[in-house]
Amino acid sequence: MGNMIDLTDFLVEAKKNTYASSTKKEKPTRPNSKDYAYKKYNYYYHDSYLGNNKFIGEELVWKDEKIYWGMNYKGELLVDEAPNGFSNFLKKSLQNVSEKSPFRGPKYFEDGAFTYKCTWEGCTDSFNGIESISHCGEEIYRLYFHGGRLK
Numbered sequence: 001m002g003n004m005i006d007l008t009d010f011l012v013e014a015k016k017n018t019y020a021s022s023t024k025k026e027k028p029t030r031p032n033s034k035d036y037a038y039k040k041y042n043y044y045y046h047d048s049y050l051g052n053n054k055f056i057g058e059e060l061v062w063k064d065e066k067i068y069w070g071m072n073y074k075g076e077l078l079v080d081e082a083p084n085g086f087s088n089f090l091k092k093s094l095q096n097v098s099e100k101s102p103f104r105g106p107k108y109f110e111d112g113a114f115t116y117k118c119t120w121e122g123c124t125d126s127f128n129g130i131e132s133i134s135h136c137g138e139e140i141y142r143l144y145f146h147g148g149r150l151k
Contacts, residue, residue: 005041007061007069007124011102014038014045014061020094043068053077059147069124071103071147075131079140086140089114090133103145104131125149 005013017023018036026035029048038045042064049057054076061069093105093116101107101120109116113136120129126148133141 005043008099008102010040010043010045011061011124012097012099013040015097015102016095018045018047020091020097067150069148070150071145073143073145075141075143077141083135083140085112085114086133086135089116090141093133103127103129104143122148
C-alpha cells in the first residue's frame with residue numbers, strides 16, 4: 001500500500017482506533033465535547049460528540065487537507081439506566097466495523113444478553129441508517145446516522 005490508502009480502508013482503521021478502542025480522547029474542540037482523532041498518510045479523521053444518554057455528533061475526514069467525507073449521528077439510551085456492560089458491548093460492536101459497511105458496526109452482533117443491529121441504505125458516497133442495541137430482548141439504545149462524500 002505504500003503511503004496510500006483508500007477511504008473505506010481508512011474509515012475502518014480510524015473507527016477501530018478511536019472511540020471503539022481504549023485510545024485517549026483529544027482536547028475538546030467545543031465546550032463539553034468528546035473528541036477523537038486519527039491520521040494516516042494523507043487522511044485525517046475527527047469524531048466529536050456532545051451529550052451522554054442523549055447525544056449528537058459528527059465524524060469528518062479530510063484528504064490532502066481538504067474536507068472529503070462526513071457523517072452525522074444522533075443517539076439515545078431508551079431506558080433510564082444502561083445495563084451493566086452496555087458501554088463495553090457498544091465498543092465491541094463498533095470494533096467489528098467492516099469495509100462492506102464502514103459507517104458504524106456490523107449488520108448483526110450478539111454477545112451474552114446484548115444484541116447489536118445496524119441497517120443502512122447507500123454507500124460511502126451517500127448513506128443513511130439506524131443502529132440499535134437490545135438487552136434481554138428489549139431495545140435499550142438507538143442511533144440514526146447519515147452522510148457521504150463532501151466537496
